[in-house]
Amino acid sequence: MTSGVKMGQIEWAMWANEQAIVSSSIIILGGILGVAGFFKGWEIGIYAIVAGVLVFVLEYPRGKRLKGRTQERMFQKYFTKLLSCCGPVSRNYFVRFIMHLILCIPMCFILATIMGGISLFTTAMIYLVAAFKGEEWKPVGLEEKTESTAKLDAKSFRQPKMPPPRAPPSANQI
Template sequence: MPSQPVKRSIQWGIWGNETALLGAYVLTIGGVIGIVGGVTQNFLFWLPIGIYGLIFGILMSFLEYPRGKKSKGNTVTRWHQSCFSSMVSKLPVVSNYYYRAFIYFVVCLPTLIIVPTFLGSACVMIGCGIYFGAAAHGESWSPVVPRSQPQRTGGNVSEPPAQPPPRLPQHTGARYAT
């Protein structure tokens, strides 16, 4: 009798986090390029949008840096995630993926205008779509709580084995005769 396949659930919030964080990094770099290009006479209209993209990319990087808690299993945290996690957990709007997707989408629209910030804003828009799908599946952001190490007490420590495990004769170290 064939066994029932294990039903896996995709946690869309984690994919949205990775996509939006990548988009924020690319948007920040595109904002810098827009500022540098806006200084020249030919692309003066790039300067305000480049500044906007740079500021929005940095703020979004701070909001997207901490990973959310998985529903099952262990969550691999990022380096120094706890300080950013406490900041994000104090903002109730950011923990709801519907609000996060809508806010990122609206704030990201002006950065679609110029070429340097277009790729970053496209990645953020894809992340918004993934966040909307995560919200439709009932997910929300929650901080990762670090687990404390269990206290060792004298009664719970097991002793090492007194005898070595049994070995087969070919593994006893005897040399083969040639």
């Protein structure tokens, strides 16, 4: 893992996470179409709905960014607690790459879910790049604030009580 982020360096996992959220919605919609549209392989539609929900639950919590602040999603804390219990299985992007790759294969067999399968394949490839770059998922929002950091946060947003010092007026200004 790299110690710092250089200017212009891409955090691939962040892009893969957003791609996975979009992929899960495409997969679920394709699964619903596959079941409701009476496709020949409607069973794959049911599989796609279950796989889409699984991908959504796995990918909903954003990981901590290397540089800057991480914007948490609404209700992310509950999913983060669930994923942090899984240990290295949820943190390693090679595992996510393999999981997404295996999940996308059956979706390429009916027309209704092929777009979701291709989208999930793209997500898997981005996670492969993130894994080779040494990135790792770290939970965000579970850290408890200590007294010193809470005081620091509260102190940094207070309004000043006195105006800043000014230079004495010179003879030319009077």
